[in-house]
Amino acid sequence: MAYDLYVVTDEAIGRGRTHAELARSAVAGGADAIQLRDKTLSCRDLLAAAHEIRAVTSAGDALFIVNDRLDVALAAGADGVHLGQSDLPLESARRIAPPGFIIGVSVGSVEEAAFAVAGGADYVALSPVFSTGSKEDAGSGYGLAVLAAIRSAVSVPVLAIGGIGCHNVGEVIAAGADGVAVISAVVGASDVTAAVCGLKSLIAAAKEGGGRR
Numbered sequence: 001m002a003y004d005l006y007v008v009t010d011e012a013i014g015r016g017r018t019h020a021e022l023a024r025s026a027v028a029g030g031a032d033a034i035q036l037r038d039k040t041l042s043c044r045d046l047l048a049a050a051h052e053i054r055a056v057t058s059a060g061d062a063l064f065i066v067n068d069r070l071d072v073a074l075a076a077g078a079d080g081v082h083l084g085q086s087d088l089p090l091e092s093a094r095r096i097a098p099p100g101f102i103i104g105v106s107v108g109s110v111e112e113a114a115f116a117v118a119g120g121a122d123y124v125a126l127s128p129v130f131s132t133g134s135k136e137d138a139g140s141g142y143g144l145a146v147l148a149a150i151r152s153a154v155s156v157p158v159l160a161i162g163g164i165g166c167h168n169v170g171e172v173i174a175a176g177a178d179g180v181a182v183i184s185a186v187v188g189a190s191d192v193t194a195a196v197c198g199l200k201s202l203i204a205a206a207k208e209g210g211g212r213r
């Protein structure tokens with residue numbers, strides 16, 4: 001599973017574009033994964049958006065992950081779900097999910113990362129690595145040293161999210177991230193496809209330069 005660039009959709013900063021429109025443009029630019037994240041929609045409307053993104057990601061060979069909602073992820077045939085520390089416990093989700101279903105977990109420390117991996121997480125995401133305005137309760141960033149420590153401690157893909165853009169993605173990869181998850185750097189851009197292309201190029205260069213996977 002390649003997670004180089006994982007785009008999280010957000011209509012609130014998407015310049016009037018829908019989740020599906022944002023996903024379509026991001027996949028066109030080469031996004032490896034799309035996450036549907038929306039705390040405002042009804043379950044029915046979230047499922048409708050999920051079905052649309054499932055169609056877009058299947059056509060474009062990108063992974064489709066749903067934030068928080070395992071029920072919606074399963075109903076839409078998504079590839080996985082992303083769970084935070086206060087969401088459905090990983091153990092409970094794994095008991096319900098089918099074999100091969102991807103479960104990603106937000107972590108803020110080596111300890112949380114090790115616990116998530118021991119519980120069967122398929123990837124972990126340092127959340128946040130830098131401070132961000134895209135999530136009110138994200139808190140200040142944990143930083144690159146914690147990212148490097150998590151990379152050294154676990155065997156699953158390690159992502160980072162929070163305040164990542166063209167200006168700092170290289171150092172995030174150099175610090176050990178296998179990939180990055182972004183919102184505003186892509187969905188806040190006037191040209192989503194070009195923003196994805198730019199980030200993908202920077203990630204590839206950083207991995208090539210640092211001999212990373």
Ligand SMILES: Cc1ncc(COP(=O)(O)OP(=O)(O)O)c(N)n1
Nearest residue numbers: 067082083084085106125127161181
């Ligand atoms: C890839 C990725 N990493 C972290 C998060 C944050 O998830 P969570 O801690 O559950 O917070 P909310 O996104 O639910 O507000 C994420 N969504 N995706």
Ligand SMILES: Cc1nc(C(=O)O)sc1CCOP(=O)(O)O
Nearest residue numbers: 127128132134162163182183184
């Ligand atoms: C969805 C999310 N979760 C975070 C966490 O720390 O748990 S930070 C974040 C938002 C990331 O947006 P941007 O790429 O615009 O900084």
Ligand SMILES: [Mg+2]
Nearest residue numbers: 068083084087
């Ligand atoms: Mg959550």
